[in-house]
Amino acid sequence: MTLKPKYWVLLLLILLGGIDPSNAASTSVDPKVLHIINRLSFGPRPQDVQRVESMGVERYIQEQLSPDSIPESQSLTSQLNQLDAFHLNPVELLEYGTTHLPGQKPSPEEIKAANKRGQQVLNEAVQARLLQATNSQRQLQEVIVDFWYNHFNVDAAKGRDRLWVGAYEQQAIRPYALGRFRDLLGATAHHPAMQFYLDNFQNRADSRPDAQGNIRGLNENYARELMELHTLGVDGGYTQQDVIALARILSGWGFSRSGQQTDNNFGFYFNPKRHDFSDKVFLGHTIKSGGEAQGEEALDILAQSPATARHISYQIAQYFVSDRPNSNLVNHLTQRYLATDGNIREVLNTLFHSREFWNPKNFNAKFKTPYEYAISAVRATGIEVNNTRPISNLLQQLAMPLYRCPTPDGYKNTADVWLNPDAMNRRLSFASAIANGNLPLSSIPTNMQEGDKILGQGQVGTQQRTLQTLASIPVDALQLTNTLGNSFSVKTQKAIASSDSQIRSALILGSPEFMRR
Numbered sequence: 001m002t003l004k005p006k007y008w009v010l011l012l013l014i015l016l017g018g019i020d021p022s023n024a025a026s027t028s029v030d031p032k033v034l035h036i037i038n039r040l041s042f043g044p045r046p047q048d049v050q051r052v053e054s055m056g057v058e059r060y061i062q063e064q065l066s067p068d069s070i071p072e073s074q075s076l077t078s079q080l081n082q083l084d085a086f087h088l089n090p091v092e093l094l095e096y097g098t099t100h101l102p103g104q105k106p107s108p109e110e111i112k113a114a115n116k117r118g119q120q121v122l123n124e125a126v127q128a129r130l131l132q133a134t135n136s137q138r139q140l141q142e143v144i145v146d147f148w149y150n151h152f153n154v155d156a157a158k159g160r161d162r163l164w165v166g167a168y169e170q171q172a173i174r175p176y177a178l179g180r181f182r183d184l185l186g187a188t189a190h191h192p193a194m195q196f197y198l199d200n201f202q203n204r205a206d207s208r209p210d211a212q213g214n215i216r217g218l219n220e221n222y223a224r225e226l227m228e229l230h231t232l233g234v235d236g237g238y239t240q241q242d243v244i245a246l247a248r249i250l251s252g253w254g255f256s257r258s259g260q261q262t263d264n265n266f267g268f269y270f271n272p273k274r275h276d277f278s279d280k281v282f283l284g285h286t287i288k289s290g291g292e293a294q295g296e297e298a299l300d301i302l303a304q305s306p307a308t309a310r311h312i313s314y315q316i317a318q319y320f321v322s323d324r325p326n327s328n329l330v331n332h333l334t335q336r337y338l339a340t341d342g343n344i345r346e347v348l349n350t351l352f353h354s355r356e357f358w359n360p361k362n363f364n365a366k367f368k369t370p371y372e373y374a375i376s377a378v379r380a381t382g383i384e385v386n387n388t389r390p391i392s393n394l395l396q397q398l399a400m401p402l403y404r405c406p407t408p409d410g411y412k413n414t415a416d417v418w419l420n421p422d423a424m425n426r427r428l429s430f431a432s433a434i435a436n437g438n439l440p441l442s443s444i445p446t447n448m449q450e451g452d453k454i455l456g457q458g459q460v461g462t463q464q465r466t467l468q469t470l471a472s473i474p475v476d477a478l479q480l481t482n483t484l485g486n487s488f489s490v491k492t493q494k495a496i497a498s499s500d501s502q503i504r505s506a507l508i509l510g511s512p513e514f515m516r517r
Contacts, residue, residue: 029485032057035363038517039320040064040352041139043376046483061352064140065178065345075384076135083124086166090192090267091256093121093163118162125156125166126402130388133375144177144348145169146371147319150410152188152230154197156403161193165403168193171266181312181342182303185230189299190268192255198222198408201254203247205276223247225408231302233311242283248276249287249294309337313347320351322362323414329356364487364516367415370398372517373427377434377509380483381475383441390439394430398423424515431509435480437473477504488513 033052037044040061052060063070080086088096097118106114133142149169156165172191176184188194195201200222223246227238252275255267270292280287280294285301287294302308313333317325332354333347340346351357368376374391385391395401398418405411412418433439477496488496492511496504508514 029053029487031360031363031487032358034485034487035358036060036352038364039357039366041143041379042133042372043379043517044483044485045379046382046479049483049485061349064138065349067138067141067178070137072137073135076131079131079135079386080128083128085121085124086128086170088167089171090164090167093167094160094267097121097160097163121166122156122162122403125169126392127388128166129169129402130375130391131385134378134385134388134391140348141174141177144344145174147316147413148173148177148184150405150413151315152184152194153405153408153410154193154403155406157406158197161197164191164193164196167191178345178348179343181308181337181344182299184344185303186296186299188230189226189250189253189295190266192267194222195254195268198225200250203251203253204271204274205248205251206274218244218247218251220244220247223250227302229409231308231311232305233307233314236305236307236311238283245280245282246298248278249280249282249298251275253292253295303342306334306338309334309342312342313337316347316351317356319413320348321357322365323416326356329354364513366413366517367419368515368517369411369413369418370395370400370423370427371402371411373515374398374430376514376517377431378441380480380509380514381434382479382483383434385441386444387440387442390433390441394426397426427515428506428510432503432506435475435503435505435509437475474502475505475509477501477508480505480508484508484514 029049030053033049034044036057037048037052037060041048041064055063085093085096097114133146136142152173154161154165154168156162161168168188168191172187172193173184176187192201198221199219203219203222204217220243224243226246227236227242228234232238252271252273254269254271254274256269272291275291277289277291279289282298283301283305285297287297290297310330313336314325314330317329317333321329329351333351336347336350337343356362374394378385378391392402400411430439434441488508488511492507492513496507496511499507
């Protein structure tokens with residue numbers, strides 16, 4: 001059953017500013033419980049509200065800050081283990097994606113086979129991320145992985161990064177997402193996915209021609225983005241001379257090629273023949289002559305900089321509190337960062353106990369990105385996801401495909417980027433399809449091939465022969481209301497109450513309140 005236009009019009013008016021969505025109706029659930037779940041996770045699953053009420057907000061915070069203490073389900077572990085490329089390192093992935101012998105020109109058939117393998121690797125990376133985001137009990141880890149991947153963005157559309165983005169997340173982001181920022185910074189700096197994406201593998205200090213006769217010289221791309229986006233920020237006080245100095249410091253950093261030996265699983269390789277060994281002055285610091293260690297010293301300087309502390313603190317506050325975070329909160333987090341040597345877990349713990357985080361005006365104040373909306377909608381229904389294609393195709397429609405942000409600054413998390421009529425219509429169509437049980441999320445793919453689609457433009461509920469389809473089961477509106485703590489405005493509750501019972505779940509998932517966290 002489809003929704004009557006009048007209900008969509010009402011919800012769109014509220015979302016786009018025509019009707020005030022405030023004055024939420026009274027609820028028996030403590031708003032603080034809903035707030036902490038919405039910010040430390042991708043939204044509640046059935047019984048999550050009751051669980052946090054029982055254990056208490058503080059225990060929930062500390063539990064989520066220590067994800068290794070939270071056991072994962074055997075079901076999720078089994079799903080991830082079935083992904084062939086999920087556990088491969090960059091060196092293995094490059095071999096996996098190669099269908100011709102070294103030094104030989106690939107045939108058209110070999111190119112086609114390599115493209116198919118590359119697409120398979122990327123599909124598995126997307127599947128793994130979406131399975132973990134929807135089904136994992138370690139929700140803060142999933143939230144912060146999404147945050148850091150956008151911060152250190154790598155676009156899978158660029159060449160061999162299609163093979164590497166999944167390994168990049170698994171090896172350079174996840175293990176360090178709640179640790180020291182310096183370790184996270186170093187892991188991303190060494191990973192071939194980043195070295196390739198921002199061209200540092202081409203960065204060389206010498207002026208000798210390469211095998212093709214080209215003289216490349218210094219490449220400043222990574223050095224510039226490393227300071228502007230990853231650490232100091234655009235107003236961080238660096239100059240063009242610092243960019244050049246950092247490029248020279250990082251010359252020779254790249255990844256292993258055929259015949260080059262490396263002692264790390266990343267495939268990182270330092271080529272001394274391409275490195276500038278001279279002394280450098282970087283951000284007012286003299287870095288003495290040396291090889292790879294010069295780069296490590298530069299990363300130390302960047303990670304310890306007060307400008308970096310402030311830049312990171314602002315972005316964390318913007319993600320977890322409000323689009324325009326209070327300067328007092330940013331200062332507080334900056335001080336905590338510097339006092340703990342960039343301990344991300346401690347910075348977050350400070351934020352989760354701050355006055356600004358618990359200010360009621362910041363409750364439900366963040367508009368969900370397409371990724372957050374899709375994951376939260378699936379989680380709210382309690383569906384155990386086996387098939388992630390409906391989610392990934394929705395993200396494609398909403399201009400937020402996983403691992404495909406084309407710019408180094410990653411996807412934004414502010415309302416002005418995502419709140420528009422076309423995007424809202426697509427969200428509402430997704431809400432209707434999932435509420436009616438028309439998305440094959442629980443179906444198990446049997447022989448899915450590259451190019452198969454579960455969701456197409458305007459075909460939110462289309463099913464394909466390649467799925468073992470299960471019977472459509474509509475989402476129960478009462479259960480959905482209880483899962484979400486009945487935190488709807490009076491206007492939204494009236495719209496739901498006056499509608500046909502068969503479309504109430506869709507109205508809930510398409511409501512203005514559910515669009516926010």
